Amino acid sequence: MADKIFAWLDERLGLEGIYGAVLDRKVPKVNWWFTLGSASLFLFVMQGITGIFLTMYYVPDPTKAYDSIEYIMNGLAFGWLIRGVHHWGASLMVLVVFLHMLRTFFFGAYKFPRELTWLTGVLLLLLTLGMGFTGYLLPWNQRAYWATTVGTAIAGSVPFVGDFILKVLRGGPDLSALTLTRFFSAHIWMLPAALAGLIGVHMYLIIRLGISHIPKEDE
């Protein structure tokens, strides 16, 4: 029976083909450092899941943001866990993505034929930092408010276009409700969409080219 169902599905989805291309393939023998990439992906998924849960209660409005977080932390069953995991997941993701980059560098994995994998990886690192920066403001607490004030002001010190950048980031000359909705939108739509797309490309390249092997001393 199970075989029949599988055959029915396989005929329509091409499961055998996917299995052959993605799972049933040989890869060079590598060490534990090579798990950092998949750990980054896992963290991204975790952030996505916990983040989606958080948006069910979070309100991106200066008068309500703090209260909504307070409710998530104190009033909601396991709210503290969801936010705790999201909070620490952010830090851990930056760390893991960075280590993943160092691993790629030290094993020379950015070289032929994986140049594009590296390029998308660097973009993913930058997007991850962008997620950290935009997410920092959302609780609308002192730390968030002032760090973002300073952070956006720093962006405003760019010669010639600084003022423009500052206004784009803040949605005006000052930090306001517009800044919050802007950061919220970037944090839950724009950046995650870009991240997901790039992760897709990144993984396609990895599956197509295979993970690099550990170079020997004469290589």
Added chain:
Amino acid sequence: MNEKERQKYLQDYKKAKEKGEQFFPDTLFKDAIMALAVFLILVALAYFIGAPLEDRANPADTNYTPRPEWYFLFLFQLLKYFPGKLEFLGVVVLPTIVIVLLLGLPLLDRSPKRHFMNRGWVTGILVVGVIGIVTLSVLSITEAPPPSEVAQGGDQIAALYTQNCASCHGPSIDIPASTNLHEIIAEGKHAGMPAWSADLTTDQIDALAGFILSPGGSKLFTDNCAECHDIEELVATNPIELKTALNRGPDYAAHADLDVPQWSETLTKAEQTALLNFLVAPDGQRLFTVNCTPCHGTSVAFSGERSELETIISQGGLHLSMPAWQESRDPAELDTLAAYVVDPKSTPEGADLFAKYCASCHADRVPAADSIEQAREIITTGGSHETMPIWGDILTDAQLTALVDYTLEAAQGTSLEVGQEYFSNNCAACHGEFGEGGPNPARVDDVIAPISTAEYLKTRDDATLRSIISQGQPNFGMSPFGSAFGGPLDDEKIDAIVAYIRSWEANPPVELPPAVDTSKVSLSGSEIYTNLCAQCHGLDGRGQVGPSLRDPKFRSENTPETIFDIINQGHATTAMIGWGEILTSQQIQDLVNYILEFEVDSPNATGQPTPTPGPVSFAKDVLPILKAKCNACHGSMGGWDGSTYQSVINSGQSGPAVIPGDLLKSLLAQKIQGTQQIGKMMPPSGMGSLTPTEIQKILDWIAASALDN
């Protein structure tokens, strides 16, 4: 990497794959274990540490120390090494270079070598980069000690520093010479630095500036002075006193009965300097205010070389003449004084004489003389001796440099702070502190448009602004402010205001006209009086720039109808503009009624300056004005002397100052009106200026033959 090398790599890789493992399940199993570990770590962190919530954001609280998330700390720390204009190097240039290098790495490193040992350069650069990032992050965490650590020593200013500055600037700040630190602290200079003027007092800011420039001085202060003195009390003190107190120790008058050590022996020269730098921070503007403003006003006209100014300040100038004392004192007294000057200890009785005749100019400072003969010569003949203190002996090098810098800068034009002050006093009532405008106090449903928008400023040149301020805009209810048109401001002040207004152009504080609730503008007689008339006539109607409305003469000469006409049409010869186009007749009538309600002063009213009926008396009217407004600098210092009838008429280097009955030729009359051919208008701007009533009294007295009555 050429074709051959590529093929070789692909072959090597193929071999490595053949020797390798199955992606599923072997590799995925490892990934799953890793994912599980990550998940457990996350849950543990969430459970044991949790996500902090902190306090709600409070945009008004500039005391909060912003800290970015830990992975941005290295950038934050990096910023500290690129102060001021270099900031964009650290913020933009450096990160952009790093990102471009990272993105372009596969293109830059195209050698076929893969093992990191075979890519020495590239590996080296990355290792240095990573070590840099880690070091910067660690520094950023360790450099900001928690407030309690430093504040324990009882050093208040160090605590102030720790609370407010240390979190961004670390334990100390390197300041380039002649930085106006006070201004930077007060206004917040670079991106992310808040303006502290709202949270700290001026004296606190000065103390903080002193601490930053001379941290050692702060400790010396705590050890030596803090037991009796509050720091904020000392930073505002005259540096001459500070230096004297430091030099004399127990001999300093105020320390007489106290157990005070001889600091000139217990502290090294360097320590004394550090202490003075701390107490009077090398902040040119502040030094100028404390040291120079009492005689020079807000700025000094100086167009010479920097070195020349340095010499004048450090050696004291030949400014005013010391009187030739032989004309007024007997030889015995002169001998005593001369001996006292050369060696104060040998002739204690000289101290009284010195206090009596010399101290008003020389203060506590005994001028140096090599021998008794020399001292006697100087004292007896008087003449051009320095009356400006020898600041070189009093100020530290750092302070002197700061003072010279500021003086030169201020001589280029009055500083913006001064213009801001004038603006705030004269214009802000209607135009707002930042030129943002507001409801028109004269007209219902009308707003005064902002004058600080880029649009406004770009379409008016300086000459236009100057004429608007000086002539007013009678059609819109703005009275003339220029002294030439009867207003309170002379040209120098107007220029300062124009410069201040112009300074908005770079960064307009206002973008759009404010939304004003005009319905709140009440236009009863009393409101109109308070908003419009009081600017010149005073809230109580006793007159300021304009004449007193309580003056019996004014009231007896003017019927309600004539008062109505004056308000309606203005006064051709004074600053009084015609309000007929702005106010309705009913409003003017209300005003007249309001004015008539003022109680008329009795002819002998005391307290307020009302023109004295009858001839002006020198002793009763003129001399008190001179004593209050002129003698701070003139007095017995030589030059013109305003202390007695004879000296008022005759003293001074340019012949008689007063020619009885001749207002045009009398130098005194010219100088107080600003029509002089010689020298500057008096009193210099920034000093307590003469009120119109006072000027009028002096003029009346001269016109009435300048009697000694």
